[in-house]
Amino acid sequence: MNNNQEINYTEDTITLLLDEDKEVECDILAIYQVKEQFYVALMPQTPVDGYEEGEYFIYRYESDGENVELSDIESDEEWEAAEDKFEELLDEEEFNSMNE
Numbered sequence: 001m002n003n004n005q006e007i008n009y010t011e012d013t014i015t016l017l018l019d020e021d022k023e024v025e026c027d028i029l030a031i032y033q034v035k036e037q038f039y040v041a042l043m044p045q046t047p048v049d050g051y052e053e054g055e056y057f058i059y060r061y062e063s064d065g066e067n068v069e070l071s072d073i074e075s076d077e078e079w080e081a082a083e084d085k086f087e088e089l090l091d092e093e094e095f096n097s098m099n100e
Contacts, residue, residue, distance in 0.1 A: 012027065012028060013026060013027055013028060014026050014040070014042060014070070016070075024044050024048055025044070025045045025046070026042035026044050026045065027042065027045060028040060029043050029056060030086060034081050035081075037060060037078075038060070038061040038062065038063075039058055039059065039060060039082045039085070039086070040058070040059055040061040042056060042057045043057075044057070058073065058083060058086060059071060059072065059073065060072070060073060
């Protein structure tokens with residue numbers, strides 16, 4: 001994938017432009033913060049070659065209110081922190097839905 005993603009953005013979805021100009025429509029699962037950096041977790045709406053079904057994407061996320069920019073996470077340490085926080089959010093959501 002490119003370092004900075006070309007995207008189309010709505011409140012619920014983002015269309016990523018992957019390698020070879022392949023567009024992938026993704027649902028936004030969460031936008032969250034770890035330390036000073038924001039991240040977005042995305043779930044492709046259709047299977048993507050080379051990825052398992054149900055596999056999600058996590059990118060660095062920046063927005064000025066009108067424009068959104070996604071970029072790849074560069075280090076394993078940063079990836080692990082972003083993934084741990086997202087999984088923590090999933091666990092909280094599952095716990096909260098069980099108590100409704």
